[in-house]
Amino acid sequence: MQQKRLMNFLDELRWRGLLADISAGMEEHLRQPRCGYLGFDPTAASLHVGNLVPIMLLVHFQRAGHKPIALIGGATALIGDPSGKSDERPLLDRETVEHNQKAIEAQLRRFMDFSNAPNGAVLLNNQAWLSSMKLLDFLRDVGKHSTISYMMSKESVRARMDSGLSFTEFSYQLLQAYDFYYLSQHYGCTVQMGGADQWGNITAGIELSRKLGGPHLYGLTSPLLTRPDGKKFGKSEEGNVWLDARLTSPYRFYQFWINLSDEEAARCLRIFSLLPREEIEMLEQQHRLQPERRIIQEFLAKDLTTRVHSAQEAKRAAHTAAILFGHGLADELRQLKADDFEMIRETLPHGILSRTTLERGLDVIKLAVDETGFLSSRSEARRLLQSQGISVNKTPVTANDMIGVNHLLCDRYLLLQKGKKNYFLVVVE
RNA sequence: GGGGAGAUACCAAAGUGGCCAACUGGGCCUGACUGUAAAUCAGGUGGCUUUACGCCUUCGUAGGUUCGAAUCCUGCUCUCCCCA
Structure with a gap:
């Protein structure tokens, strides 16, 4: 049983459309339980849906019986990965990275089994070994084994030769290569996974291990997920x-x-x-x-x-x-109970309005812009009104309509709407 | 170090003294059609108001010339290219 599941990892990725590139010999290598890693640089305060793809790689890896390492790139986030970026990015300060990595760590923990099982997931941070590394050691141990022509041949570097690439970002691939090598030495990690844009960084690690006389390492990437029209997913x-x-x-x-x-x-x-x-x-x-x-x-x-x-x-x-x-008719809104609105309030953006203000009566612009902040400018509100883009309680309104207590649902709520899908609840107190 | 090109709104890219709140394309927003889809079509896309051929802010940044500047001049900052 265990054996059967082990063999299925790559097949699983294939039929799911999660496999882009794979290094030679991986098939054979994965016949036994292995340890593999995938890195997330904490460059934002949260992961986003695009990051779910690499997360799924780790999830399937574990489900197939292998041991996944989720690596937080606390150190590499301070440098900046040029892969897939058309411009040099400003450096993040340490506090930001610090803050980000805590948030991301918590998010990652939700997706895998971090128990003590043989293939329990492990969470690491490359600050543990990179931040204490000495520059001279790095240049002698890692840099010496990496030729400029090899580094320059990476797509991520070539793409930036005209638009500019700092030495800092240029050196990123060596850090990631070293991560892989380090993990192979200390955790027996022999597989690295990532998005297609990571292929260059992954092979750099495989190459480094070879030069340093380390174990044979393997890499695998998933296709970059784009929308049907080619735009960025997520x-x-x-x-x-x-x-x-x-x-x-x-x-x-x-x-x-x-x-x-x-x-x-x-x-x-x-x-x-x-x-x-x-x-x-x-x-x-x-x-x-x-x-x-x-x-x-x-x-x-x-x-x-x-x-x-x-x-x-x-x-x-x-x-x-x-x-x-549901059916979205104005009449049906009137059927709703206060409980329903309280739940909606939890899920929708909402604003508070005082009863006395409403008793005096408001036009739509005042209500949506000044009193509740649903819309950010009066011009926007006016534009929307001209094309019937604003509704109160599912009924389109015009600039001249006055909104008063008689519009209240359950004597307490107003449902504002911009277009079809953007809702906002006003709660009267 | 020398020479050249450039910096325009979310992005790309026009505009080189008034007709410029700024062409056009993409994106985005709204409307129609629908299935909270796709495709298509229409309108919109700095802000404010007494909605007005009105006012304010915006064409890297700081000044200047002019009745009037995104457009001309000067300093500064940044980017790219070529030569050394």
Whole structure:
């Protein structure tokens, strides 16, 4: 049984569309339980949905019986990885990195089994060995084995030859190469995984180990996930979709998956869900026959919101969505109970309005911009009003409409709306 | 060290004395169609207001010339290219 699962890791990645590049001999190498790592540089205060792809590599690696190391690049984040970036990036200060790595560490812990099992996951930080390393040692031990022509041949470097690349970022690949070598020496780690943009850094490590007389190391990458139109995955209107509930609310997170196009959803199901192949294929078939039911979108929304946040948050988000998008008629809003609104309040952005202000009556612009901050400028509000883009309680309004206590739902709430999908709850106190 | 080119809104890129809040494309927002999809079409995309061919802020930065500057001049900062 164990043996069978071990052999399936690469096949698993293949049919899920998670395999881009793989170094020679990996197939054979993975016939036994191995230790592999994947790094996350704490360059932001949270991971985002794009980071879920590499996380899934580690998850599958562990499920196949191997031992995963999640490496936080606390040291490398101070240097900056040029891979996939068109410009030199400003240095992050130490406090920021410090803060980021704590947050990211907590997020990573949710996805794997960190128990004492033989293949229990391990969390490490490369500051442990890089920050105490002496420059001269590094140049003699690592630098000496790396030729300029080899380093310059990396795609990440070549792409930056015209737009500028500092020595600092140029040297990044050596640090990552050393990480791999170090982990092979101290943790018996022989496999490194990453996104396709990491291939150059990974091979640098394999090469370094070879030069230093270390073990034969192996690398594997997943394709970079893009949207059907070639755009970056994981960006919504507001920018990145974060895993941190304070940056992207569970409701928004849920909505991100619900709003995937049919095409994206099908691909994402294989990549992000842990369902076995047969079940996925069944869902795909239903999806093809009745795309309008959006079975996959809903499954992903529920599944991922649960895994990233909690089952309770997922349920809440689903319930809120059902209310807001269910049939969406003004009359049905009036059927809702105070409890429903209180739950919606937990999930939607909301603002407080004093009853006396409302009693005096407000026009829509005052309400949406000045009193609640739902919209950021009056011009925006005016523009939206001109195209029927603002609704109060599901009813489109105009600039002249006055909003008063008679609009209140359950005598306490107003549901503002910008376009079809952007909701905002006003609570009167 | 020498020579050249450049810095325009979220990005790319026009504009080189008034017709410029600034062409165009992408992105983004809204509307129509729909399934909270895709594609398509339409409108919008600095802010404020008495919505007005009105006002304020914006074309790297600091000054200057001019009735008037993103456009001309000077200093500064940064970027790229070529030669040494």
